[in-house]
Amino acid sequence: SQTIHQWPATLVQPVGSPLSLECTVEGTSNPNLYWYRQAAGRGLQLLFYSVGIGQISSEVPQNLSASRPQDRQFILSSKKLLLSDSGFYLCAWSDGNNSPLHFGNGTRLTVT
Amino acid sequence: GENVEQHPSTLSVQEGDSAVIKCTYSDSASNYFPWYKQELGKRPQLIIDIRSNVGEKKDQRIAVTLNKTAKHFSLHITETQPEDSAVYFCAAWGYNFNKFYFGSGTKLNVKP
Numbered sequence: 001s002q003t004i005h006q007w008p009a010t011l012v013q014p015v016g017s018p019l020s021l022e023c024t025v026e027g028t029s030n031p032n033l034y035w036y037r038q039a040a041g042r043g044l045q046l047l048f049y050s051v052g053i054g055q056i057s058s059e060v061p062q063n064l065s066a067s068r069p070q071d072r073q074f075i076l077s078s079k080k081l082l083l084s085d086s087g088f089y090l091c092a093w094s095d096g097n098n099s100p101l102h103f104g105n106g107t108r109l110t111v112t
Numbered sequence: 113g114e115n116v117e118q119h120p121s122t123l124s125v126q127e128g129d130s131a132v133i134k135c136t137y138s139d140s141a142s143n144y145f146p147w148y149k150q151e152l153g154k155r156p157q158l159i160i161d162i163r164s165n166v167g168e169k170k171d172q173r174i175a176v177t178l179n180k181t182a183k184h185f186s187l188h189i190t191e192t193q194p195e196d197s198a199v200y201f202c203a204a205w206g207y208n209f210n211k212f213y214f215g216s217g218t219k220l221n222v223k224p
Contacts, residue, residue, distance in 0.1 A: 032210065043216045044156070044201065051210060090155060094212075098144040098163055098205070101212050103155040 002027035006091045006104030013111055019064075019078040021107050023091030026072065031093040033074040034101065035066055038088040050074060051096070086111045114139040116204050118215025125192050126223050133218045135202035136184040142204040145185045146212075147176060150199045159200075160187070192222045 006023045013019060025031050035047040046059045048066035056066050063082060067075045074091055091104040115138040125131050135145075143164035148156035162169045162176045162185065169176050173192075178185040189196055202215040 034211070044214045046211060046214075049211050057211075094205075096210060100146045100158045100161055101148075101203070103157070106155050108153075 002093075002102065004091065004093055004102055004104045006107060008107055009105065010108045011110070013081050013109065015083055015111055016080045019076070019081055019085070019109070021076040021089055021091075021109075023074045023076075023104055024072055025074075025093045028072070028093070028095060030071060032096045033068060034092040034094070035074065035076050036090040036092060036103075038090065040087070044090070048076070081111045083111050085109065114142055114204055114206065114209060114213040116202060116213045116215045118202050118218060120218060121216065122219045122221070124221045124223065127192060127194060129192055131189045131192050131196070131220055131222075133187045133200055133202070133220070134184060135186070135204075135215050136182075137204045137213070138183065139204070139206060139209075140180075140183065141206040141208050142213075143207070144205040145176070145178060146203050146205075147187050148201045148203065150201065150217075152198075156201060189220075192220075194222050194224050196220060197222045 003026045032051050034049045036044045050056050050068045064078050089107045092101045094101045118135045146161035147159050149159045150156040160171050160174050160176050162178050173190045175188040199217045199219050201217050203212045205212045
């Protein structure tokens with residue numbers, strides 16, 4: 001069966017520090033991969049998605065970037081965090097064929 | 113692009129009553145519609161989904177209906193229980209955009 005791993009679960013970082021969140025998927029090949037952010041009490045904002053290695057689509061202009069160095073690995077990065085980057089970050093995967101999105105457990109990021 | 117609108121934003125019902133959440137979409141190319149339940153501090157989890165070749169789908173107390181002509185779909189929860197209290201998100205997906213468009217969420221409160 002397929003599983004998705006996302007870490008860390010919580011993170012507290014100072015403003016201006018770098019960020020790296022990692023997500024891996026097991027049990028499937030060539031998944032579509034997604035990064036979402038959720039502010040407290042709000043909806044799901046799509047940040048990036050990828051349909052293959054090295055293919056990244058950005059949805060919202062910001063100081064974040066994403067990379068997909070391997071088929072089942074998706075990384076979210078920032079060189080310098082802003083206060084507004086605080087939120088709940090969710091990685092997700094789908095096989096893209098009228099199939100559901102499966103979310104990781106999320107990373108709660110607090111920028112201080 | 114696709115636009116998904118979800119109503120109501122909050123819904124309060126008495127235990128045992130039914131709850132209905134409605135979503136509309138704009139792109140007729142959308143052909144897959146999942147529903148997610150998100151408990152406080154946790155990841156969204158798929159509870160039911162429907163594809164465009166089906167008008168209704170039921171799973172125990174939960175059902176989803178789809179009207180392709182009117183471009184709307186609804187989640188029905190019968191005999192609500194306190195553990196149904198959560199935020200519910202609808203979503204739409206289509207081959208031509210390869211990503212999920214989410215509604216803004218409905219906070220359901222089931223009063224015991």
